[in-house]
Amino acid sequence: MAELQFREAIRDAMDEEMARDERVFLMGEEVAEYNGAYKVSEGLLDKYGFKRVIDTPISELGFAGIGVGAAMNGLRPIVEFMTFNFAVLAADQIINHASKARYMLGGQLNTPIVFRGPNASAGQLGATHSVAYDSMYAQFPGLSVIYPSEPDDAKGLLKSAIRNDDAVLFMESEQMYGLKGEVSDEEDYIIPIGKGKIKREGDDVTIVATGKMYHIAKQAATQLAKDGVEAEIIDPRTIKPLDIELIVESVKKTNRCIVVDESHPFGGLASEVGFLIQREAFDYLDAPVRRVTLPDVNAPFSKPLFDLWLPDAKEIIDAVNAVTYRK
Amino acid sequence: MAKKKETDAIFTPIGIESGNNGQIEKSVDLPDPTEKSHKDLGLSDDDAIKMFEQMFLQRRFEERAMQQYQKGKFGGFLHLYIGQEAVSTGTVHALNDDDDIITAYRDHGWGLLRGVSAKSGMAELFGKATGCSKGKGGSMHFANVEEHFWGGYGIVGGHIPIGGGIAFANKYQENDRVTATFFGDGAVDQGALHETLNMSQLWNLPCIYIVENNGYSMGTAARRHTVNEIHERAKGYGMKSAVFNGMDALTVYENMKNIADEVRKDSKPWFVEIRTYRYRGHSMSDPQKYRTKEELKKYQEIDPVERMKTYLIDEKVAKKKEIEEIEQRIEDDILEAIEFADNSDFPKDEALYEDMFADTPHFHDRK
Numbered sequence: 289m290a291e292l293q294f295r296e297a298i299r300d301a302m303d304e305e306m307a308r309d310e311r312v313f314l315m316g317e318e319v320a321e322y323n324g325a326y327k328v329s330e331g332l333l334d335k336y337g338f339k340r341v342i343d344t345p346i347s348e349l350g351f352a353g354i355g356v357g358a359a360m361n362g363l364r365p366i367v368e369f370m371t372f373n374f375a376v377l378a379a380d381q382i383i384n385h386a387s388k389a390r391y392m393l394g395g396q397l398n399t400p401i402v403f404r405g406p407n408a409s410a411g412q413l414g415a416t417h418s419v420a421y422d423s424m425y426a427q428f429p430g431l432s433v434i435y436p437s438e439p440d441d442a443k444g445l446l447k448s449a450i451r452n453d454d455a456v457l458f459m460e461s462e463q464m465y466g467l468k469g470e471v472s473d474e475e476d477y478i479i480p481i482g483k484g485k486i487k488r489e490g491d492d493v494t495i496v497a498t499g500k501m502y503h504i505a506k507q508a509a510t511q512l513a514k515d516g517v518e519a520e521i522i523d524p525r526t527i528k529p530l531d532i533e534l535i536v537e538s539v540k541k542t543n544r545c546i547v548v549d550e551s552h553p554f555g556g557l558a559s560e561v562g563f564l565i566q567r568e569a570f571d572y573l574d575a576p577v578r579r580v581t582l583p584d585v586n587a588p589f590s591k592p593l594f595d596l597w598l599p600d601a602k603e604i605i606d607a608v609n610a611v612t613y614r615k
Numbered sequence: 616m617a618k619k620k621e622t623d624a625i626f627t628p629i630g631i632e633s634g635n636n637g638q639i640e641k642s643v644d645l646p647d648p649t650e651k652s653h654k655d656l657g658l659s660d661d662d663a664i665k666m667f668e669q670m671f672l673q674r675r676f677e678e679r680a681m682q683q684y685q686k687g688k689f690g691g692f693l694h695l696y697i698g699q700e701a702v703s704t705g706t707v708h709a710l711n712d713d714d715d716i717i718t719a720y721r722d723h724g725w726g727l728l729r730g731v732s733a734k735s736g737m738a739e740l741f742g743k744a745t746g747c748s749k750g751k752g753g754s755m756h757f758a759n760v761e762e763h764f765w766g767g768y769g770i771v772g773g774h775i776p777i778g779g780g781i782a783f784a785n786k787y788q789e790n791d792r793v794t795a796t797f798f799g800d801g802a803v804d805q806g807a808l809h810e811t812l813n814m815s816q817l818w819n820l821p822c823i824y825i826v827e828n829n830g831y832s833m834g835t836a837a838r839r840h841t842v843n844e845i846h847e848r849a850k851g852y853g854m855k856s857a858v859f860n861g862m863d864a865l866t867v868y869e870n871m872k873n874i875a876d877e878v879r880k881d882s883k884p885w886f887v888e889i890r891t892y893r894y895r896g897h898s899m900s901d902p903q904k905y906r907t908k909e910e911l912k913k914y915q916e917i918d919p920v921e922r923m924k925t926y927l928i929d930e931k932v933a934k935k936k937e938i939e940e941i942e943q944r945i946e947d948d949i950l951e952a953i954e955f956a957d958n959s960d961f962p963k964d965e966a967l968y969e970d971m972f973a974d975t976p977h978f979h980d981r982k
């Protein structure tokens with residue numbers, strides 16, 4: 289095991305896959321000479337040169353689409369967005385083309401592309417720079433959406449994503465880039481897309497959380513344990529395909545479930561998990577499933593409002609108290 | 616087919632001056648400033664002094680804002696306009712007070728010249744309820760719609776069509792207003808610009824699209840992201856265009872005035888490239904490895920604020936002492952603004968749900 293920062297784990301995954309497969313290349317704004325806006329691609333230009341580490345103009349729609357075309361024509365692009373907030377400009381290429389080309393053309397080609405970059409907010413960046421897009425993309429058939437919470441998951445899942453023959457969105461939280469964690473040094477370390485993980489065992493309540501929200505859930509669980517409540521935390525790691533079996537098994541044991549989701553409440557991961565649990569494990573539930581999400585308002589800049597806007601450990605604890613009828 | 620040499624397939628942006636293998640070597644080539652005096656341009660002594668005041672206000676406001684940021688008084692992004700003040704100042708004098716202005720996130724200067732007081736600007740940076748956008752927007756979203764400053768926007772190129780729309784409404788309402796839409800050189804590569812230019816020309820919208828080319832978009836020198844001179848893009852749309860020096864407020868004034876007069880007369884859009892320079896990093900977290908200290912120094916030697924100061928003294932428009940008094944007054948105002956921002960309240964919790972709707976608010980599953 290090696291201790292790595294989140295950004296290093298992602299870089300290692302890209303590095304290993306680029307070394308392994310000549311068709312893999314990286315492109316995006318400031319990824320080459322600037323070494324990446326968040327230093328994720330640091331050193332890759334030196335190693336792979338201008339052919340395979342490519343700076344683009346600020347043309348999200350254009351370079352995302354160039355990535356899709358290149359993927360259709362035999363390459364395996366990794367397209368970095370400076371954040372998924374700006375990738376909205378490229379949504380047509382992702383939603384209408386990367387996800388649909390194969391189907392529309394009756395399976396004549398593949399679209400092996402990874403779109404990656406920071407997701408959600410880094411704090412106090414205002415309304416256009418703070419949105420989590422994992423749930424939104426999960427709406428569309430043909431796309432896989434990964435939102436890892438720890439360096440180890442990031443490495444193993446990104447390698448899978450790069451080898452995947454379809455389009456994958458790989459979301460990183462900007463606030464987690466410096467987060468350190470043990471990463472397997474197994475040669476060619478791969479985690480399959482679509483497999484969740486029980487990250488903390490407990491009998492009293494199931495908490496489902498991905499990405500940055502996993503860390504908030506962990507804080508809440510530590511707090512709750514002092515109060516004698518043992519939460520089981522499941523990180524699905526992949527939003528889509530979703531490891532619902534793992535969640536359902538856990539709920540059958542704990543009989544209660546909270547879903548923590550960094551997006552807005554309408555039609556996101558939290559609603560989906562809530563629906564599937566009532567369908568698959570209705571008889572096991574001792575309380576309605578609760579969700580902890582952003583409110584249905586845009587991100588404010590002001591610090592106190594921003595803190596109020598973002599889900600925190602207290603909100604999770606309150607939700608646990610509600611489903612355990614403790615307070 | 617024979618496999619080509621490895622070196623044939625390189626996707627580094629080599630831009631205007633090719634053959635440099637992607638090495639950064641950009642500094643902005645500056646067209647000469649105007650030789651006319653403020654009087655030749657129809658400006659009074661008071662106007663010229665006012666221009667200096669306005670540039671100094673923007674400069675000092677941001678220098679102080681930077682200090683407050685470093686002290687941890689506020690967070691988020693802070694993009695400074697320092698070095699570019701001649702552009703906003705010359706433009707604001709050239710336009711009528713009810714002409715419309717919209718810009719990107721490097722917006723403090725624009726706000727300060729269009730009715731955002733130092734107090735409400737500083738309070739906005741601090742995220743206070745007394746800020747010009749009630750603490751909801753922060754550094755990137757200064758605005759004063761009442762005085763026709765439609766705000767700063769954070770998605771690169773995202774506000775360019777909005778500028779077109781404001782011009783569209785002006786034409787529709789037959790009110791003779793001109794709209795000036797400002798954006799950075801990096802934004803010219805967004806599709807939004809091209810779609811907007813085409814429609815603006817097609818519909819003869821009374822607007823000016825202005826690239827504030829400060830040499831860099833983040834760490835990318837302009838020459839590394841564009842294959843031709845930026846102002847030449849206008850040709851593709853049959854649009855009138857200009858390129859001029861943006862380190863001199865009088866030059867900006869002269870050109871923008873002529874262009875605005877023409878737009879008002881014939882309602883045909885313009886595409887303008889104003890060359891200027893940003894002294895600070897892209898934002899506060901930028902290590903600035905992409906440029907040399909010498910290059911920066913070269914531009915600081917032609918600093919627009921100092922230039923205007925020297926001009927006023929040389930032309931005997933103002934005495935050194937008067938200038939110092941102006942500087943002191945502005946300094947005092949800004950220190951007062953910091954105190955005001957510090958002492959102002961943060962928005963109340965309820966404010967989170969305010970300003971979302973003009974009509975009956977609705978929120979999904981409000982807790």
Ligand SMILES: Cc1ncc(C[n+]2csc(CCOP(=O)(O)OP(=O)(O)O)c2C)c(N)n1
Binds near residue numbers: 721799803
């Ligand atoms: C659509 C979009 N892509 C990327 C970004 C990230 N970003 C913010 S500013 C910037 C550079 C823009 O440079 P330029 O337009 O030249 O303006 P300047 O900062 O020089 O004023 C980038 C890449 C963004 N905000 N929006």
